[in-house]
Amino acid sequence: MDAAPTEPLTADPALVDALRADLSAAGFTVPGVEDLLGPVAAAALHREEPVPALLATRGEDPRAALVRTFVLGVPVPAGDLARALPTLGVAGAERLGLVAAAGAGGEDDVRARVDLRPYEAEDAAGPVDWWVASDLGELATGGALRTDHVLGVGGASTTLAQVTVREPSGRTLDLGTGCGIQALHAARHSEVVVGTDISARALGFARFNAVLAGIAPRTLDLRLGSMLEPVAGEAFDLVVSNPPFVITPRAAADVPTYEYRDGGRTGDAIVSDLVTSVGSVLAPGGVAQLLGNWEVRRGESWDERVGAWLDASGLDGWVVQRELQDPAQYAETWIRDGGTTPDRDPAAWRARYAAWLADFASRDVEGIGFGIVVLRRPADDVAGGPRLRRLEEVTGTVRQPLGPAIGASLAAHDWLRRxxxxxxxxxxxxxxxxxxxxxxxxxxxxxxxxxxxxxxxxxxxxxxxxxxxxxxxxxxxxxxxxxxxxxxxxxxxxxxxxxxxxxxxxxxxxxxxxxxxxxx
Structure with a gap:
């Protein structure tokens, strides 16, 4: 059975409606899954430890079949999944591209081809409760990620959704939409959302997730292409981006690059270019919010480097550095993220670790910052006043969602500027x-x-x-x-x-x- 789709999922509206009804009726929600697993197994699953969850899902509860299939990635008898999806059925799930069945019998194994799990969050516009499909992760596949892996909702995605200003928007751009989670959030307060990505598979997942969330087709416009190329010459009131900002060695042949995280540029050039060029698609008063990494090089503070990008952008700029890692910490984080570990493949671990450190050393990098970038093209009535230029380090606890506070601060700056x-x-x-x-x-x-x-x-x-x-x-x-x-x-x-x-x-x-x- 094929473990991962090579083509985008089928977003047949009738079948997706049936899926939505079944998932809701089964109680396949964030609280429902946590209730099924219990606090110990749920916490272990967050740490990528599946054994307690496997033990907690041995019963006949329909949620158990859904968790085992779509979250843990283990085969389940077709009859168990059919009881969890009574309206859609296993055949309908196959037609959507969600699963592959070994046969037509009730005891034949069915295996997920994608990850499908509930998503619950709160942004500045209020709470959301959806289901999100993406590629199966390392926990389910037991191996390294494929290079065209489509990532689900992670910590960075949630952070960006929570810090985004949620004012009513005519046109919003989700740059590097991935599985489409930022586009779903934006669709609640935007007339039109344009989502772009270099990955056709990612756009397929984004389209499926939009239909599953009940987003009107006329609201979401998905386009294939790199960075700002698909929207050149257009203007947006809001741009959000969780770009492929991971700093990956370019010269090392044994270091795989992943579409969802690697922008194909040396060092932090992908974030630098985005900061300095995104103003070309911002309408007056338009705001761009993105996440990024930046290099802290010997003899230079992080705010000097990033501040130069703000100056080159010609926009109002506000950068909050939330974390700083040394090169070794950074290398370990992202080598593990791709599925390579010292116990599974020690030779590859050592080679990739050395390549990462050599790459940073070649540019005298002593640290890598992570943070939030807020950019704005001033509205016409305040365009002549002093620019907002703020770079600060905030590493402590903040009260999420931060979107209202960021929006209020931008409005206060304009009030003061006048x-x-x-x-x-x-x-x-x-x-x-x-x-x-x-x-x-x-x-x-x-x-x-x-x-x-x-x-x-x-x-x-x-x-x-x-x-x-x-x-x-x-x-x-x-x-x-x-x-x-x-x-x-x-x-x-x-x-x-x-x-x-x-x-x-x-x-x-x-x-x-x-x-x-x-x-x-």
């Missing part, structure tokens, strides 16, 4: 409900030595406030203008109001930018 200091002083501000204040005093002191403003949502920022700033924030209840509060503080502190304004207004701008103060 106001000089005099106009800002005439505004009334309020403290949002998630911001708290902490004061640290020595025993017996009346005045605190340290005042911290803490943000409960979004990036969870903490700002240390001086006496004047803490007093101003404490008075921001929407009744008085910033200028009136500054004047009162000057009188209270015995300081000229102009000096107080010069001290706190830049900090006020930072607090508004980050959402610790809001326009009333």
């Amino acid at each position: 106001r000089d200091d005099a106009a800002l002083a005439a505004e009334r501000l309020v403290v949002p409900g998630d911001v708290t204040e902490e004061r640290y005093l020595r025993p017996g002191d009346v005045d605190p030595q340290i005042v911290l403003l803490r943000q409960g949502g979004g990036f969870g920022r903490t700002v240390q406030a001086g006496t004047a700033l803490a007093g101003l924030v404490g008075a921001c209840d929407g009744e008085l203008t910033v200028g009136q509060i500054v004047g009162a503080l000057g009188a209270l502190l015995g300081v000229d109001a102009a000096a107080v304004a010069a001290d706190v207004l830049p900090e006020i701008r930072g607090l508004v930018q980050d959402g610790l103060l809001l326009p009333a």
Whole structure:
């Protein structure tokens, strides 16, 4: 039996409708599967350990047949799968390309040709509950991935979905759509979603998943091609991309390249090129959000390198570095990701490990950063103001989904860009409900030595406030203008109001930018 389809799945609407009804009736959902497996087996499965899940799915529950077939990739008797898919049937599943049967009998083995599992997430537009098909992974196949492997939903995919700004969009581009998960999220708030990929097989999975999710055919336009080539000359309100950003040795013959993760360029050129060129397809006010890796080379900080890309883009730019790995950690991560391990193939492991390290050494790479890139073409009414250029490292816990916080920060930047200091002083501000204040005093002191403003949502920022700033924030209840509060503080502190304004207004701008103060 063929373990993986060489052609895209068949997205026959009637058969997919039957599949959807059966999966729903069986309770093949994220909570349903976790309930079936129990916490121990579910946690082990997340670690790619299948044995507890195999033991937990030996019963006659229809969810057990579905998990064994489509998640664990083990053969099941046709009768068991038929009971789990009573409307579609095994024959219907074969016609869709989901399974291959060894025979027509109820005891004949049926084996999955694809991975099909429930997907549950929450983005800025609210919760989603779908099923997503992709290629079977290493856990199911027991071997290294094929180079044209179509990846399912991973941690990077989920991260991008959660950080994406979900404003109503006329046209959205999902660049490198893969199995189509970003396109599905975007279809909920976009009139048209264009998904591009260099892999025809990936587009086949994306088309199937869109039909399974009930996305109207007129909403999704899938195109074959590399990077921005299929959409040259077009304009989009939103561009999202989880591009093939993995930095893979190019000169080593024994290092396989995978379409879903390797962009075919040396070093971090694929991300650099995307950052500097995506503005060509952004409409005024349009936002691009992507994930990426970048090299940190000897004698150069990460923000210098990535900052040069932002400058070359001519766009508003905001980069958040979430993780930094050394070359050895990075090599281990991605060699394992392709299915090569030191116990399974020690010779290949050593050769590929050495090739990765040699490649990084050839460019004096000391670290590899991972993070989120947000780019925007300013709207026409603010195009002449100061650009947003922000590069920061945030490695701690954040409150997902971050999309609302990122969108609010972009809007705040525009609000501030339209106001000089005099106009800002005439505004009334309020403290949002998630911001708290902490004061640290020595025993017996009346005045605190340290005042911290803490943000409960979004990036969870903490700002240390001086006496004047803490007093101003404490008075921001929407009744008085910033200028009136500054004047009162000057009188209270015995300081000229102009000096107080010069001290706190830049900090006020930072607090508004980050959402610790809001326009009333």
